[in-house]
Structure formats: structure tokens, C-alpha cells
Amino acid sequence: MTSATLQPAGPGARIAVYSGTFDPLTLGHEDVVRRAAGLFDELILAVAIAHHKKTRFSLAERMALASEALAGLPVRVLPFEGLIMDFCREHGACAVVRGIRNLTDFDYEAQMAAMNRKLYPAVETVFLLPQAELQCISSTLVREIAALGGDVAQMVSPAVAQRLKPQALQA
Secondary structure (H helix, E strand, O other), X not given: OOOOOOOOOOXXXXXXXXXXXXXXXXXXXXXXXXXXXXXXXXXXXXEEOOOOOOOOOOHHHHHHHHHHHOOOOOEEEEEEOOOHHHHHHHHOOOEEEEEOOOXXXXXXXXXXXXXXXXXXXXXXXXXEOOOHHHOOOOHHHHHHHHHOOOOOOOOOOHHHHHHHOHHHHHO
């Protein structure tokens, strides 16, 4: 279920936020969503407006692709801007979920988790590893492979793969 059909959890619910630009959402992201959804009463996929990055897809496109790819999963897809800890406070979250693929990700995410704890100690950071065969996938590499005409069907959902085809990129 996505933001259009999933109602917010009630009082006392354990709410987690999984944030990122998701440009595009990959199968690794989807795997982290599935794992996190089983750990919390509610999961919010917070799609960053990302003024600091040049994204391939607009915010509306990234949200629509995420909603389509995650259809049937208990997750709300919402936009966010600013500090993730402010978003967590606004939505009553008790945790931030972060997907990590390797030690480089872990080093960066551990630093971010420590800083986020200083900003809002009530929120824990939970690290989840995607399945081993998905750990090599990054949104950046997916965009590059697609732009060069490569097949990304084993890296993203069918809807995302279709939108990444060279003719779709020019539309």
C-alpha cells in the first residue's frame, strides 16, 4: 500500500522513516523496505526534494515510481525537505532506517546516525543490509547504465526500468 491508501498508524505505534532521493528506487531499496516494514507498525518512505542534487527524475516522478514499485507493501510514500530529524519529529517516528551495502556506506551512515542522535535523541537509527545479490546496486550506477543503453531490469522494478529506457529519458 502506498500513501494514497495506507492510513497513518494510531497512537503508540512504532513508526520508522526510510529517507533518500530514490532517483530511482532500486531493488535494493525495495528489499530494505520489505525488511523494515516487518519491524515497525508503520514505515514512511520519505522522498527528498533534494535541492542539493541534480536528480534525473522530478520529485513527483520519484514519488510516483516509488508508489508503483511498492504497491502492496505497507508503506506510505511522502515528500520531505529539510532535516530528516524534523520530519521524524513531525510524524512521530521512533526510528530512521538506513540501507547499507558496504563499509563505505557504513562509515558515512554511522557519522550521520551520530549527528542525528545529537539533533533528536528520541530517534534510533536502524541499519539494514539488502540481500547479497542486491548490494552492488546503486541509483547512480543504474542511471549511468540506463543512459548508456544497458539493461537495468535486474536492478529496478519493471516500472522504473521502463522509465529509464533511452526513449523514455528524452520524453
